[in-house]
Amino acid sequence: MYCVVASTAILLAAVIYLPAVKTLALHWRWAIAIAVAIIVNIPIQGLAITGYLRGAIGDPSVTSTIIVFSLIAAHLANKPFIDKSCIHLLCLSIGAVAILFYPMALGATSVDPYWLGYQPQVLIVATLIYSFGAIIVGHYPIALIMTGVLIVYSLRLLESQNYWDYFMDPIIAGYGVFHLLKHAFRLSIHRAKKPHECDEKTTVHSNPKAPIKHFN
Amino acid sequence: MSRASGLIVLLATVVAWTIVPTPDTERGFIPIKAMEAPLQGMVAEETSTVSVPIIENQFISDTTDKYVHAASVTELQDGRLLAVWVSGTREGAGDVVIAGANYNPNSQLWEDNFNLVTLASARADLGRFTRKLGNPVVTTLPNGRIMLFYVSVSIGGWAGSSINVTYSDDQGMSWSRSQKIITSPLFNISTLVKGNPILFADGSIGLPVYHEFIGKFGELLHIDNEGRLLEKIRLNYGKHSLQPVIIPRKSDEATVLMRHAVKKGEGRVLLTQIDNAGNVWEPVRKTDIPNPNSAVTGIRIDDGSILAVVNDLDVYRHRLSLYRSTDEGENWTKLHSFDASHEADPEPGAGECSKGHHRSCVNPLGLPIFEPSYFAKLLESDFLASAGEKRVHLLDDYLTKIDKRHCKKYWCRFKYDYPYIIRSSDGNFHLLYSWNKSFIKHVSFNQAWLETLI
Numbered sequence: 001m002y003c004v005v006a007s008t009a010i011l012l013a014a015v016i017y018l019p020a021v022k023t024l025a026l027h028w029r030w031a032i033a034i035a036v037a038i039i040v041n042i043p044i045q046g047l048a049i050t051g052y053l054r055g056a057i058g059d060p061s062v063t064s065t066i067i068v069f070s071l072i073a074a075h076l077a078n079k080p081f082i083d084k085s086c087i088h089l090l091c092l093s094i095g096a097v098a099i100l101f102y103p104m105a106l107g108a109t110s111v112d113p114y115w116l117g118y119q120p121q122v123l124i125v126a127t128l129i130y131s132f133g134a135i136i137v138g139h140y141p142i143a144l145i146m147t148g149v150l151i152v153y154s155l156r157l158l159e160s161q162n163y164w165d166y167f168m169d170p171i172i173a174g175y176g177v178f179h180l181l182k183h184a185f186r187l188s189i190h191r192a193k194k195p196h197e198c199d200e201k202t203t204v205h206s207n208p209k210a211p212i213k214h215f216n
Numbered sequence: 217m218s219r220a221s222g223l224i225v226l227l228a229t230v231v232a233w234t235i236v237p238t239p240d241t242e243r244g245f246i247p248i249k250a251m252e253a254p255l256q257g258m259v260a261e262e263t264s265t266v267s268v269p270i271i272e273n274q275f276i277s278d279t280t281d282k283y284v285h286a287a288s289v290t291e292l293q294d295g296r297l298l299a300v301w302v303s304g305t306r307e308g309a310g311d312v313v314i315a316g317a318n319y320n321p322n323s324q325l326w327e328d329n330f331n332l333v334t335l336a337s338a339r340a341d342l343g344r345f346t347r348k349l350g351n352p353v354v355t356t357l358p359n360g361r362i363m364l365f366y367v368s369v370s371i372g373g374w375a376g377s378s379i380n381v382t383y384s385d386d387q388g389m390s391w392s393r394s395q396k397i398i399t400s401p402l403f404n405i406s407t408l409v410k411g412n413p414i415l416f417a418d419g420s421i422g423l424p425v426y427h428e429f430i431g432k433f434g435e436l437l438h439i440d441n442e443g444r445l446l447e448k449i450r451l452n453y454g455k456h457s458l459q460p461v462i463i464p465r466k467s468d469e470a471t472v473l474m475r476h477a478v479k480k481g482e483g484r485v486l487l488t489q490i491d492n493a494g495n496v497w498e499p500v501r502k503t504d505i506p507n508p509n510s511a512v513t514g515i516r517i518d519d520g521s522i523l524a525v526v527n528d529l530d531v532y533r534h535r536l537s538l539y540r541s542t543d544e545g546e547n548w549t550k551l552h553s554f555d556a557s558h559e560a561d562p563e564p565g566a567g568e569c570s571k572g573h574h575r576s577c578v579n580p581l582g583l584p585i586f587e588p589s590y591f592a593k594l595l596e597s598d599f600l601a602s603a604g605e606k607r608v609h610l611l612d613d614y615l616t617k618i619d620k621r622h623c624k625k626y627w628c629r630f631k632y633d634y635p636y637i638i639r640s641s642d643g644n645f646h647l648l649y650s651w652n653k654s655f656i657k658h659v660s661f662n663q664a665w666l667e668t669l670i
Contacts, residue, residue, distance in 0.1 A: 003343070046336065046339060046340055047339055047340075047343075047344075047345060051339070051343055051344045051345055052344075052345045054343065054344040054345070055344035055345030055346060055347075055370035055371065056345070056370060056371055056403070057403055058398070058403050058404045101401070102401065102402060105400070105401050105402070106400070106402060106406075106427075106429060106430050106431065107427055107429075107430060107431030107433050107450075107453045107454070108430070108431070108453075109453060110450065110452070110453045112448070112450045114400070114401050114448065115447070115448060115449065115450070118237070118445070118446060118447045118448065119236060119237060119447070120236060121233065121236055124229055124232050124233055124236070125229075127229065128225065128226070128229045131221075131222075131225040132222060132225070135221050135222055135225075140221045143221045143222070143224070143225045144221060144224065144225075146225055146228075147224050147225045147228040150225070150228035150229055150231065150232040151228050151231070151232075153232055154228070154231045154232045154235055158398075159395070159396050159398050160398035160404075161237075161398070161444055161445050161446070162398060162401070162445075164401050165398060165401060168401075169401075170401070170402050170403055
C-alpha cells in the first residue's frame with residue numbers, strides 16, 4: 001500500500017508542477033490531480049504506471065514521500081505546509097550523509113554502512129539527536145518528518161527491512177548532494193574573489209593620493 | 217511547539233527502538249550433511265552400506281532449442297529432487313522462465329519440465345515492471361519448506377539485478393507470491409545469487425550473493441524462513457570476486473570459494489575463511505586451481521575434505537573437473553573430469569584457424585574449436601553419452617538446432633559450466649551443470665565411486 005501511495009505521489013507531483021498545470025485555477029489543479037491519481041493506478045497489460053515507476057526506482061523513502069506530499073498539498077491548497085528552508089536543510093543533511101554512504105555501501109571500502117540499517121539502534125539514536133537539533137534551531141517540521149520515518153519503520157511499511165531505506169533514497173540524496181556541491185562551489189568562488197578585493201583595497205591604501213573614482 | 221515536537225519524536229524513537237530486531241548471536245552453521253538431508257537423518261549411516269561405485273548421467277531439461285543455464289537443485293521432504301534453471305531463447309530474453317523438474321528416486325529419472333516463474337508472474341507478484349529473469353537457487357528448510365530465490369532485472373543489464381524469493385509448503389505443488397528482497401540502497405540494484413544456500417541452527421538461511429556493479433564482491437544474506445532479510449554481511453570488497461560458495465566446517469567456521477573475475481588467463485579460484493556471523497577472518501587469496509572467470513561449486517564430504525567442481529582452464533569453459541582438498545582449500549588434487557572438449561586436430565596450436573583448412577583447430581587463446589559439420593558428429597557422440605534413456609529421443613531434433621549456443625561465425629566449441637552440487641539423504645552426490653547451454657546435465661555418483669578416485 002505504501003509503495004502505491006508513494007509512487008502515485010511522485011507521479012502526481014511531476015504532473016501538477018508542470019508549468020502548464022502550475023498556473024491553472026485551483027479547481028482545475030484539483031481535477032487534474034484526482035485524474036492523475038486514478039490514471040496512474042489503472043493497470044495496462046497487468047501493470048499500472050506506478051508499477052513501471054516502482055520497477056525503475058523501487059520504493060521512495062519516507063522522507064521523500066512526506067516532502068513530495070507537502071509539495072503537492074502546498075500546490076493544491078495554495079499555501080506551504082513545510083517551510084522551504086526546512087526542506088532545504090533536510091536535503092542538505094541527507095546529501096552530506098550520502099556523499100560517504102553510497103560509495104561505501106556500493107563496495108568502495110570493506111566497511112558497509114548499509115549493514116547498520118538492519119539493527120539500527122545507532123541510526124535511531126542519531127535520528128533522535130538530529131531531530132532535537134532541528135527543534136533547537138526552530139525547524140520543527142524536520143523533527144516531524146523524522147517522526148514519520150520512525151513510525152513507518154516501526155510498522156515496516158516498505159519492502160525493505162533496512163532503516164536507511166526509510167530515511168533516504170537515491171533521489172533525495174542526489175538532490176541533496178547537488179545542492180551541497182552548489183553551495184560548496186559558490187563558497188569557493190566567493191573565497192576566490194575575496195583575496196582580489198583585498199588586493200584592491202591594499203592598492204588603494206598604499207596610494208592614498210590616487211584620485212577617487214565615482215561611478216554614475 | 218518545541219516541547220510537543222520533542223515529545224512526539226521521543227515517543228516514536230522509543231517505539232522504533234523496542235521493535236528493532238536483535239541478532240541471534242548464537243546461530244551456527246548446520247553441518248553440511250544434515251543440511252542436505254533435511255528430515256531423513258544423517259548421511260553416513262546410509263552410505264556405509266553402498267559399496268558398488270556408481271556414476272550416472274542424464275539430461276534434466278527436455279527442450280532442444282532453448283538456452284538453458286544456471287541450474288540449482290534441492291532434495292524435497294519425500295526424497296525427490298527439485299531442479300530449477302533458466303530457460304529461454306537466449307540469455308536475458310523476455311521469454312526466459314525459471315523452469316523446474318522433479319527427479320524420482322525410485323525410477324531414477326527426471327520427470328517432465330514445468331515453469332515455476334515467468335516474466336508475467338514475476339511482474340504480477342512483485343507489482344513492478346520486470347524485464348528479465350536470471351539465476352535461481354533453491355533449498356529445503358528443516359521444516360520441509362522449499363525456498364526459491366531468483367534474480368530479476370527491471371532496468372539495464374545484470375548490474376541492475378535484484379533478488380526475489382518465493383516458497384512452497386507442499387513439496388512444490390503451489391508457491392507463495394514472490395517478494396523482492398531489498399539488498400542495496402541504490403535502487404536495490406546489483407545483487408545476484410548463484411551459490412548453495414546454507415542453513416543456520418536457528419532455522420534461518422545464509423544466502424551467498426554477489427554484487428556486480430561498481431565493484432565485484434561477495435556478500436552473505438541472513439534471511440529468515442519467511443524470506444525477510446535480517447542482515448547483510450560483506451565477505452570482501454574490490455572488483456574481482458564473484459559467486460561465493462560457502463562450505464561449513466564447524467558450527468562456527470566455513471571455507472569460502474569464489475569465482476575470480478579477472479582478465480583471461482589470470483584467474484584462480486579464490487579462497488577465504490569466515491565465521492558463522494559472516495566475518496572474514498582470513499584475507500581472500502588465490503588457490504592454485506585455474507579459473508577462467510567461471511562459477512565454482514563445492515561440498516564437504518564424510519572425511520572432512522572438500523570437493524570442488526570447476527572449469528580448471530585459463531580460458532573458456534570447455535572442461536569441468538572435480539578437485540579435492542584435505543586442508544581447507546590450501547592444496548588441491550584433481551580427481552576427475554566430468555566433461556571435456558574433444559581435442560582439436562590436426563595438432564593443437566597449428567597455424568591460424570581459417571575456414572576450410574581444418575575441421576578443427578586451437579584458436580590463439582587455446583580453445584579447441586570445430587567446423588560445424590564436424591562439431592555435429594562430436595556433439596552426437598557426446599549427447600548419446602550424456603542424455604540418459606528418457607531424453608535420448610531428442611537427439612535428431614537437437615542436431616538440427618546447432619546455433620549460436622554452440623557456434624560463432626564458422627566455428628563451434630563445447631561449453632560446460634555453472635556447476636551446482638548437493639548431497640541427498642541416500643548419500644549420493646548430485647552435480648548439475650549447463651551442457652553446451654543446451655541441456656541441464658545431472659551427474660549422480662556415490663561415495664564408493666568417489667573412493668575409487670581418492
